[in-house]
Amino acid sequence: MHLALYQPDIPQNTGAILRLAACLDVDVHVIEPSGFDVSDRALRRAGLDYIEHTRITRHASFEAFENWRAGKGQRLILLTTKAETQYTAYEYRDDDILLLGRESAGVPEEVHLIADVRVLVPMAEGRRSLNLVTAAAMVLGEGLRQTGGFES
Secondary structure, eight states: OEEEEESOOOHHHHHHHHHHHHHHTOEEEEESOOSSOOSHHHHHHHHGGGGGGOEEEEESSHHHHHHHHHHHTOOEEEEOTTOSEEGGGSOOOTTOEEEEOBTTTBOOHHHHHHOSEEEEOOOOTTOOOOOHHHHHHHHHHHHHHHHTTTOO
C-alpha cells in the first residue's frame, strides 16, 4: 500500500507519516507544493532516524502524481469527512494509494472527483475531524489487515 500527502502544510504531521510508513513498510508520495520545505534535508529532519527506512517519492504537482498513477494503474482512495463509505466497509488491494488532504483545507473538488473511492472514519456527532496521522493509521491498518500486510 501507499500513502500520498496532498500538499502537506504541517511538518510534524509529515514526520509522523514518514515514521508510520517506515514502521509499516509502505511507500509515501509527497504531492507538492507543500507549506514547508520538503527537501531531502528537511524530510530527513522531519523523519528523524526513520527516514532511511522510508521510501519517498516527490511529485511536483497533482497532475504529475496522476500521470504517474495512471501509468501504474493503481486505485486512489481518498480519506475525507465528505465520504459516505466507512473505511471498514471497503475492500482494499495491496497496491492502493491512500490519499490524505491538506490539514488546513483537504483537497479540491476536482481531486474528489478523480478519486476511485472516498472513505471516512466515523466519528461522534458534532466532531469535525481526526488528526491526519490518526486517520491515516486507522485506514492503513485496516488496508494492511485485509491484504495480509502484517504477515511476516
